[in-house]
Structures are given as structure tokens and as C-alpha cells.
Amino acid sequence: MRPIFVGLIGSLAILTASTATPQTAREVRGPAAIVPVTRPEPPARIVIDPPIPEMLALGRVVIQYRTENLRIVPVFGADAAHVSPRVGHIHVTVDDAPWRWVDASGEPITINGLPAGEHTVRIDLADANHQTLDKGVITFTIPEGPTASR
Secondary structure: OOHHHHHHHHHHHHHHHHOOOOOOHHHHHOOOOOEEOOOOOOOOEEEEOOOOHHHHOOOEEEEOEEEEOOEEOOOOOOHHHHEEOOEEEEEEEEOOOOOOEEEOOOOOEEEEOOOOEEEEEEEEEEEOOOOEEEEEEEEEEEOOOHHHHO
16 A cells, blocks of 8 residues: 555544544534523513505505514424523404414515505414414505506
8 A cells, every 4th residue: 555545544544533422412503592491581572663655555565573572483382482582473463354364484564455445454472372472553554546456
């Protein structure tokens, strides 16, 4: 064997031996980002902006919101209620309809196809078990006219 080749094999053997000790995920990545709740947390809040006026003029409703003391993520169930930072989602109801939808994307709410006139959207901030933690209601008007039908 050539001396360079033998040296390369020896180096690989040393590297393999030094990395053979298994490392846990915690050792490599650090503690988990979500940890069990050990003390009371401040209440969760939702802050809702009015719909974007330029979109209303086109007949579209785009509502931006943000949360405080809660992260919007698609995680549900009893076990998720006991983690920190707190996780949850929103429930959206339009014009007091008997139905609502759940959104866990954290993206702005977009509604299309509402007729011209006044409308109300209720947004409930919910925990992983669908219990309401905070809510907000906004009222807006979609204008009449040719641009609203696009």
C-alpha cells in the first residue's frame, strides 16, 4: 500500500472512533423549545386590525391580526394545553352564521364573495382544546359598485 493511502485509512479510523459515542438530541440541539408549564402565564390576547381598505374596494376582505402570549400552530388536544409557550388557533364567524371555521396558519384571514353592504367578523382566540381565551369583533362595509364584483 502507498503511504498516503495508509495515512488516509488511519485518519478515517480515528475519526470514526471519536464519533462513535452516541449523542442525544438534547446534547446536540439543547433543551426543547416547548416545555411544560410550571407557573401561571399572562393571559392570551388577540389584536385585530380593520380590513385592508384597498382590498375591500375590490370586494375582498383581508384581516390581519396578531396574538400575545400564545403561538398560532396546528396542534390540538388535551396534552397541548399544558405546554409553554401556550399554543392555539382561531375560530372565525362571519355575520353571526351558525357555523364557523378554524384556522391555525397564523396568516391573515381572507374572505371572498361577500355581497356589498355591512358585515361583521368575530375572531375567537382558542386554546388547543377549542376553549375561547379572547375574542374580537370587527364591522366593515363592502362598497357597492363594479369593483366590488371582481
